[in-house]
Amino acid sequence: MKVALLRGASLVAFLALxxxxxxxxxxxxxxxxxxxxxxxxxxxxSGALLQATATSLQSLVLGFGAAIAIGVPLGLAMGVARGFxxxxxxxxxxLIALPTAALIPLVILSFGISIAASAVIVFVxxxxxxxxxxxxxxxxxxxxxxxxxxxxxxSWLQLFGRVVLPxxxxxxxxxxxxxxxxxxxxxxxxxxxxxxxxxxxxxxxSRSMFEHxxxxxxxxxxxxxSGAALALLAKLEGRMLRWRA
Amino acid sequence: xxxxxxxxxxxxxxxxxSLIGPSGCGKTTLLKSIAGLQPVEAGRITIGARAxxxxxxxxxxxxxxDFALLPWATALENAEFGLRLRGVPAAERAVAARxxxxxxxxxxxxxxxxxxxxxxxxQQRVGLARALAVNPQVLLMDEPFASIDEQTRRILQDDxxxxxxxxxxxxxxxxxxxxxxxxxxxxxxxLSPRPxxxxxxxxxxxxxxREALDVRASGEFARLVDELWRILKKMQ
Numbered sequence: 001m002k003v004a005l006l007r008g009a010s011l012v013a014f015l016a017l018x019x020x021x022x023x024x025x026x027x028x029x030x031x032x033x034x035x036x037x038x039x040x041x042x043x044x045x046s047g048a049l050l051q052a053t054a055t056s057l058q059s060l061v062l063g064f065g066a067a068i069a070i071g072v073p074l075g076l077a078m079g080v081a082r083g084f085x086x087x088x089x090x091x092x093x094x095l096i097a098l099p100t101a102a103l104i105p106l107v108i109l110s111f112g113i114s115i116a117a118s119a120v121i122v123f124v125x126x127x128x129x130x131x132x133x134x135x136x137x138x139x140x141x142x143x144x145x146x147x148x149x150x151x152x153x154x155s156w157l158q159l160f161g162r163v164v165l166p167x168x169x170x171x172x173x174x175x176x177x178x179x180x181x182x183x184x185x186x187x188x189x190x191x192x193x194x195x196x197x198x199x200x201x202x203x204x205x206s207r208s209m210f211e212h213x214x215x216x217x218x219x220x221x222x223x224x225x226s227g228a229a230l231a232l233l234a235k236l237e238g239r240m241l242r243w244r245a
Numbered sequence: 246x247x248x249x250x251x252x253x254x255x256x257x258x259x260x261x262x263s264l265i266g267p268s269g270c271g272k273t274t275l276l277k278s279i280a281g282l283q284p285v286e287a288g289r290i291t292i293g294a295r296a297x298x299x300x301x302x303x304x305x306x307x308x309x310x311d312f313a314l315l316p317w318a319t320a321l322e323n324a325e326f327g328l329r330l331r332g333v334p335a336a337e338r339a340v341a342a343r344x345x346x347x348x349x350x351x352x353x354x355x356x357x358x359x360x361x362x363x364x365x366x367x368q369q370r371v372g373l374a375r376a377l378a379v380n381p382q383v384l385l386m387d388e389p390f391a392s393i394d395e396q397t398r399r400i401l402q403d404d405x406x407x408x409x410x411x412x413x414x415x416x417x418x419x420x421x422x423x424x425x426x427x428x429x430x431x432x433x434x435x436l437s438p439r440p441x442x443x444x445x446x447x448x449x450x451x452x453x454x455r456e457a458l459d460v461r462a463s464g465e466f467a468r469l470v471d472e473l474w475r476i477l478k479k480m481q
Contacts, residue, residue: 144309145313145315147282147313148309148313149326149330150282150300150301151281151282151300151306151307152301152306152326152330152331152375153300153303153327153330154301154330162315162330163315166317167317169317241317243316243318243359243360243361
């Protein structure tokens with residue numbers, strides 16, 4: 001109860017600050033909370049927002065899906081084959097450190113300007129974290145549990161499937177949650193810097209037309225989307241990890 | 246340097262044997278060798294007619310000091326674990342696991358509990374049930390009650406003896422506690438360290454069933470513990 005009250009209070013404080021910023025004003029045509037909400041309603045009503053979302057989601061699902069499909073097995077393999085892991089982690093660390101500005105030209109060169117290109121950016125943003133978490137999850141397996149399973153005659157496959165994998169699951173899921181927020185980040189970055197598709201296009205257009213309330217509304221919508229997706233994932237995680245103290 | 250040298254022990258069927266000795270005497274190494282986890286460089290370990298060549302044999306199962314339960318599995322699933330690895334079908338292994346849990350005093354609602362919801366004593370009961378469920382000839386116990394508070398430890402020791410007198414499994418138990426070694430065992434093997442050698446084999450002629458008689462209060466018990474302490478003290 002107390003938490004809900006605190007959350008509500010912080011939201012009110014934030015809205016008050018926002019309203020003040022628009023009133024001062026902080027900059028030219030800085031939209032008020034009310035104007036933003038009104039623009040949001042209008043954009044939803046006209047269908048523009050939903051259409052943009054559908055387009056953006058394609059890149060997101062493609063990129064994030066690939067990040068899981070490739071990242072998790074790669075991380076698991078790195079954890080199981082230690083030498084392989086030690087070699088590959090260097091490249092992954094480099095990929096994380098790579099500045100986006102350097103990445104964009106490379107992607108344009110390879111994939112042109114398309115949904116595939118956006119998906120690649122989403123992938124590059126999220127896959128390394130998913131991989132490293134899966135890797136860490138495998139490495140954190142309690143040796144005692146492996147020893148115990150061996151005394152009961154577990155084969156290598158059984159050791160992996162019945163001890164290592166369930167043991168690594170909390171970290172894998174945490175990696176996916178982190179990867180999802182990174183994926184949204186990559187999506188917006190891709191659509192703003194790479195090519196105007198979907199939600200990024202809406203943001204760019206409204207900015208160039210000085211329709212800042214629409215711009216803020218689109219950003220707010222993106223936040224709502226990513227918040228909802230993360231909440232869903234957190235719920236799934238809670239279900240799968242009921243056994244935790 | 247080798248961990249163990251010149252170990253020549255014969256454990257009788259249905260006997261309760263304890264291994265005791267100062268740190269570094271190799272008692273845990275010896276236990277793990279019997280379990281097949283540790284390869285033996287020279288010599289042989291046989292259980293019945295079969296030589297121990299690796300882990301996972303049907304002859305012996307191990308109970309661990311830190312319980313080694315799978316945190317994501319219920320008590321029942323943990324008790325079933327050994328059977329599951331052997332491919333025993335679900336219905337059959339549930340029956341066997343339930344029977345084992347009942348033997349260690351954990352029947353009923355505890356089945357569905359996760360280890361995080363169980364006390365240390367209860368977790369170890371699950372560990373014991375898991376070891377019993379695969380019906381081994383030999384029960385190997387590595388300081389099983391060391392992480393448990395003394396009151397619970399005494400209760401578990403009595404429950405262990407009760408279960409043992411019904412099942413008559415051969416038990417080899419590693420312990421640091423002289424009272425525990427004397428209270429539970431038929432014989433106590435004292436190992437000396439660096440390298441691990443058999444220093445003495447100690448008979449415990451106390452009457453059974455010890456959990457039903459007030460053995461701990463007897464003069465004989467105190468005398469035996471004291472004698473064991475003298476032997477160990479000289480090795481310090």
